[in-house]
Amino acid sequence: MPAPYAAAMLLRTSTLLFRTLREDPADAEVPSHRLLVRAGYVRRAAPGGYTWLPLGKLVLDRVTEIVRDEMAAIGDQEVHFPALLPAEPYRTSGRWTEYGDNIFTFQDRRGADHLLAPTHEELAALLVKDLFTSYRDFPVTLFQIQTKFRDESRPRAGVLRGREFLMKDAYSFDLDEAGLQAAYDRHRDAYRRIFTRLGLDFAVVRAMSGAMGGSASEEFLAATAVGEDTFVGCVTCGYAANTEAVTTPAPAAGDPDAHPAAEVHDTPETPTIAALVELANARALAGRTDWTAADTLKNVVLQVRRPGAEEAELLVIGLPGDREVDLKRVQAVLEPATVAIFDDWAAHPELVRGYLGPQVLAKHGVRYRVDPRVAPGTSWLTGANEPGRHATDVVCGRDFTPDDTIEAAEVRPGDPCPACRQGELSMRRGIEVGHIFQLGRRYTDAFAVDVLGPEGKPVRPTMGCYGIGLSRVLGAVAEQHHDERGLIWPAAIAPCDVHLVAAGKGPQLDAALELGGQLSAAGLRVLVDDRTHVSAGVKFTDAELIGIPRVVVVGRRLAEGYVELRDRASGERTDLPVAGLVERLR
Numbered sequence: 001m002p003a004p005y006a007a008a009m010l011l012r013t014s015t016l017l018f019r020t021l022r023e024d025p026a027d028a029e030v031p032s033h034r035l036l037v038r039a040g041y042v043r044r045a046a047p048g049g050y051t052w053l054p055l056g057k058l059v060l061d062r063v064t065e066i067v068r069d070e071m072a073a074i075g076d077q078e079v080h081f082p083a084l085l086p087a088e089p090y091r092t093s094g095r096w097t098e099y100g101d102n103i104f105t106f107q108d109r110r111g112a113d114h115l116l117a118p119t120h121e122e123l124a125a126l127l128v129k130d131l132f133t134s135y136r137d138f139p140v141t142l143f144q145i146q147t148k149f150r151d152e153s154r155p156r157a158g159v160l161r162g163r164e165f166l167m168k169d170a171y172s173f174d175l176d177e178a179g180l181q182a183a184y185d186r187h188r189d190a191y192r193r194i195f196t197r198l199g200l201d202f203a204v205v206r207a208m209s210g211a212m213g214g215s216a217s218e219e220f221l222a223a224t225a226v227g228e229d230t231f232v233g234c235v236t237c238g239y240a241a242n243t244e245a246v247t248t249p250a251p252a253a254g255d256p257d258a259h260p261a262a263e264v265h266d267t268p269e270t271p272t273i274a275a276l277v278e279l280a281n282a283r284a285l286a287g288r289t290d291w292t293a294a295d296t297l298k299n300v301v302l303q304v305r306r307p308g309a310e311e312a313e314l315l316v317i318g319l320p321g322d323r324e325v326d327l328k329r330v331q332a333v334l335e336p337a338t339v340a341i342f343d344d345w346a347a348h349p350e351l352v353r354g355y356l357g358p359q360v361l362a363k364h365g366v367r368y369r370v371d372p373r374v375a376p377g378t379s380w381l382t383g384a385n386e387p388g389r390h391a392t393d394v395v396c397g398r399d400f401t402p403d404d405t406i407e408a409a410e411v412r413p414g415d416p417c418p419a420c421r422q423g424e425l426s427m428r429r430g431i432e433v434g435h436i437f438q439l440g441r442r443y444t445d446a447f448a449v450d451v452l453g454p455e456g457k458p459v460r461p462t463m464g465c466y467g468i469g470l471s472r473v474l475g476a477v478a479e480q481h482h483d484e485r486g487l488i489w490p491a492a493i494a495p496c497d498v499h500l501v502a503a504g505k506g507p508q509l510d511a512a513l514e515l516g517g518q519l520s521a522a523g524l525r526v527l528v529d530d531r532t533h534v535s536a537g538v539k540f541t542d543a544e545l546i547g548i549p550r551v552v553v554v555g556r557r558l559a560e561g562y563v564e565l566r567d568r569a570s571g572e573r574t575d576l577p578v579a580g581l582v583e584r585l586r
């Protein structure tokens with residue numbers, strides 16, 4: 001008896017729940033969204049919510065399996081936390097308020113506050129606290145594959161930014177920094193393998209850790225024109241970095257300037273960060289209650305005074321209109337800072353020179369001040385609205401005088417690569433498909449996760465967390481693998497291995513079904529277009545739209561014992577004898 005799974009892998013278009021569209025859906029802004037809807041992979045069901053049709057679910061499952069496989073390979077253990085949670089753990093960690101309007105919160109019938117989890121650091125820390133008592137229990141890493149919920153200020157681009165989306169999130173627990181570093185490196189390597197297997201052109205860039213807290217952090221960006229992030233990359237050596245990371249080279253070891261102690265010029269009238277948010281809301285975001293909704297706030301001006309410096313430095317962060325995460329990042333960097341008002345900066349462009357990024361500032365221990373009172377659209381300092389410039393760049397003016405000219409140390413494409421010195425840097429856009437963090441003890445502190453150490457004293461584990469947006473990854477692959485006629489799936493995650501098209505009724509249909517049976521019995525995933533009410537031309541068009549890598553047309557030459565193999569990516573066509581086809585395609 002054939003395995004039920006193999007049998008299930010003979011899909012027939014005539015009975016498949018799908019419908020192809022010739023027209024682009026009106027709400028689709030980016031190619032992946034247009035094509036995934038038009039080819040019958042997903043249907044919009046709610047704002048930021050998509051129904052996966054059978055073809056889409058097959059691809060999503062294959063993406064998930066690759067990720068699960070690589071997580072298991074590095075020893076991560078799969079668990080599954082509830083998505084529906086009481087507020088308490090998130091109150092304890094501070095994220096109940098930190099996430100702001102970005103989490104879905106509500107009350108149950110007893111009036112108790114609840115949320116739909118945006119990620120599960122709290123639950124992972126609590127689980128380890130619940131189960132582990134001794135240093136001998138460590139290290140351990142948990143992961144889960146679960147639907148996440150975030151009330152994104154602007155869900156967009158189909159599955160690329162949903163309010164409900166599938167994520168793989170992992171949490172490592174180690175007793176010391178070396179252990180955490182090892183866990184981080186292991187996940188970094190696994191992520192490289194995952195994105196390579198998925199056929200993605202990606203870069204690993206240093207990043208801020210945003211609302212998660214923590215220090216070291218890197219993002220995996222899938223290169224695509226529709227991405228919301230900008231990074232610079234070297235084609236020669238593969239070097240990649242955030243624009244701000246590359247514009248300010250890390251200080252050499254021993255450089256006395258490497259970690260200047262921060263000094264903030266506090267005045268009684270300087271408001272706190274919370275007050276800043278209020279101010280920003282009141283001024284620019286009437287009716288909105290958090291940073292995540294900062295649609296109109298373009299720049300924040302920061303004032304920094306370094307020890308011994310006569311003058312404060314002037315900084316400007318360009319805030320993009322629709323990216324709540326950047327605001328979270330800014331917020332995370334600024335946390336202990338207070339706010340100063342720098343009047344009239346816009347009248348003195350000559351005072352500002354140089355660029356610094358938030359993570360560079362954070363690395364240098366710089367605390368800084370913020371002035372949100374900047375008119376929308378005044379992004380002339382950062383060039384945030386210019387094509388190819390990163391919207392979160394920071395402009396830094398140091399030791400400025402009225403005679404200084406703007407000396408932007410910004411990266412131009414074309415600049416020599418700082419890593420290999422051979423290649424040239426070019427500016428690219430990317431979608432964040434993965435993010436890894438060294439969290440440290442933020443959550444284990446919050447929940448007092450202590451275990452007995454080797455000397456009988458309690459030790460507190462340190463955490464890392466590692467996320468991949470599985471549904472977003474699928475969109476990112478579609479973004480990178482398509483042409484004007486449709487999707488072109490990498491073989492590793494295509495919904496089927498072979499798409500058989502019966503170009504006519506009668507013997508051609510019979511032969512296509514017969515071949516489909518043979519190929520699926522041989523272990524291949526097969527889709528047979530056995531529709532009798534549509535023309536061969538429509539079937540060919542649909543096959544190109546659906547994007548299964550190999551299309552076998554059972555057509556004119558069947559009588560001579562031949563079918564045609566079409567390679568979706570190259571367009572190459574080859575006549576193959578029916579005899580031996582199964583071996584050839586296996």
Ligand code: ATP
Nearest residue numbers: 160161162165167325432433434435467468469472
């Ligand atoms: P972004 O910067 O795009 O808002 P994020 O930094 O908020 O993402 P993380 O908290 O780092 O996201 O979550 C881990 C991963 O989950 C991200 O790298 C991304 O792949 C995915 N992800 C985050 N938000 C969404 C979303 N709204 N829709 C789909 N995937 C998402």
Ligand code: MG
Nearest residue numbers: 210325432435
């Ligand atoms: Mg992000």
Ligand code: MG
Nearest residue numbers: 150324325326
């Ligand atoms: Mg986000």
Ligand code: MG
Nearest residue numbers: 210432434435
């Ligand atoms: Mg992130």
